[in-house]
Amino acid sequence: MTSLAREDLAALDAADPLAPFRERFALPGGVIYLDGNSLGALPKAVAGRIAEVVEAEWGRDLIKSWNLNDWFTLPGRAGDKIAKLIGARPGEVVVADSTSVNLFKLLAAALKLRPGRTVIVSEPENFPTDLYVAQGLGDLLGGIELRLAEPEGLSQAIGEDVAVLMLTHVNYRTGRMHDMAGVTKQAHAAGALMLWDLAHSAGALPLDLAGAGVDLAVGCGYKYLNGGPGAPAFLHVATRLQDDVRPPLSGWMGHAAPFEFDTDYRPAEGIARNLCGTPGILSMAGLDTALDLMLEADMAAIRAKSVALGDAFAALVAQECAGHGLALASPPAATRGSQVSFRHTDGYAIMQALIDRGVIGDFRAPDLMRFGFAPLYNRFVDVYDAVAVLKDIMESRAWDAPAFHARAAVT
């Protein structure tokens, strides 16, 4: 392989059909932001939209906004936009609550949909909150087993006692991507339901939930979807299952007639029954506007650029930082999401030194440095410049300073 120079990367930017999207984001100067997989950057239109909701819809129109400004239908409207991004049908997605709360709803629903089956299968490398939520539900119900299996042992783990297989499509540490259609088929062959966590997939790569026959899914609003810190999450229920879902979190917004104030719960038709309490309008409106931006882009182009950014990053680290103990922890592009991770025993300090120099990725214990690629605002030259900083830090051992070893509560 020939050596990559900065002008090679600049040439890729010049030919990039997504390049104009970068202008649509409010990015800070002096920063190369490779952490959109943790918190997506701010779309300029979102700042304006939130200000409008605060000042005009809340401040001026007040309670009338539920009808006048369509707050009431926002969870479903934003959900339908996400459905387009993930290959689901209209009416199969709703925006609500957090990913963790939505996981609880769907795991509980799955156990009711498969009476007599008492096992939830997942993998030990799943995002911890997914496992915690299953554990909490199991403790609450009693008699539920959370069975963890490595990817290669999944087919053996999915027996006739399994109600639901719950996996995160793209692993949060390594970026390793499951074969959505194949694994879903495995679950179905055993009579189990399939629940995908799309936290690191939605907005990052093309998905086809309908084509893959996915039953249930959840995902995050503030990573690749750029909805802002703690933006509400989404959940998906395949149309064929919706009438049989009995929501465990049966709040008034999921009632068939929320404003009749009946004493008895009666679930709404369709996906809306999976709403619970009053939705967080400000953040949801911001997410809704961020979704409009993403829907302007071609998802195939997003994936192609994501792969190219990740490949360039891995190639440049190999080229520029060899001999410094950085071990690639991500698979090749075909089975990789939109991030590239490296292991290093001093990964924490190295990441702090990078952040100090304006290159922002993040660290996951014990030794993993994550670099995420958001094709709507990351450039190819960003990748080059980030690796140049990394090279300098490794060669100068700049990371080996006390300040970079002192851990904060959140990294």
Added chain:
Amino acid sequence: MTSLAREDLAALDAADPLAPFRERFALPGGVIYLDGNSLGALPKAVAGRIAEVVEAEWGRDLIKSWNLNDWFTLPGRAGDKIAKLIGARPGEVVVADSTSVNLFKLLAAALKLRPGRTVIVSEPENFPTDLYVAQGLGDLLGGIELRLAEPEGLSQAIGEDVAVLMLTHVNYRTGRMHDMAGVTKQAHAAGALMLWDLAHSAGALPLDLAGAGVDLAVGCGYKYLNGGPGAPAFLHVATRLQDDVRPPLSGWMGHAAPFEFDTDYRPAEGIARNLCGTPGILSMAGLDTALDLMLEADMAAIRAKSVALGDAFAALVAQECAGHGLALASPPAATRGSQVSFRHTDGYAIMQALIDRGVIGDFRAPDLMRFGFAPLYNRFVDVYDAVAVLKDIMESRAWDAPAFHARAAVT
């Protein structure tokens, strides 16, 4: 009683120690807003704070804000401000999720804290979502009874099979207020836990949860606390119970070490274990700023003005609108929250006509018109002017027009 004139009300405004607070809110012109019990008005500082969080903390500082701007500690810091407002101890309140989701958490926790007891007691007039959540939890667990009793039958309903008594302190329809200390004592006498929903109390009147020995409570961020549409809610767990609460919604933000990414759930110390997923930072920051405003006011002064506003409103309706079929549905001030309700068979159309004239209350089926009083921004002359409009509408039968009878989805 002597007749009330507008100048009597203006004199009350002139003597009102809370009058300067009105300037701190962004209120629309031409509107008398008597629906702060449904959605509180916008504090000017909140608009500025949310813009700052969007542009500086999200847009500029990005992921670093979790530490740099203390996002991580925000749920507890805002919770401690609410604790001051409701007479709870520091560390007993956290801001999280919606009221409905928090009810689920605490009801499930209460059933685990009282093993062998399988009954949840409430009243049929409780806010519907409270009953729905109990029904959903009961369906999920099986073998749980939701026993509904009228206030006068409560003591009989609380037998030794009761795990928890769940009541809303101030009734959302009539404004009728329970005796918090007395009812809590009744629950404890039967060995049950007491869970109060403070949706219509927090920020509206003095509360003393610690003094009343309350075990558990939830409340709403967007009514009298002015946190904005769908602002996160709060939950309270008495210090003595915190270590024994096993959260059913066990997400990563409630973990003892969220950023160690352990496979096994281990609840955080104290109130923090009742967090679940990633908190909605934008709305929570707005609520946090709204709480600062409320903490500047004296709660006893808020209550005194609330009572005076409600009494003036009821007296003026009696004085100005007699003979038009408006029936007072709220109790006298001593047992009333911060709202006054009237029944009328054409209440829906009358409320629409009021809103059309800029007097904003709301309607609850089948026949209830609600008028809420927010002492930080409602004036005594507002009460006079609102009743003058009501009088005109009743005398002219202006409400009896087709447009005012056509119901929208949300009222």
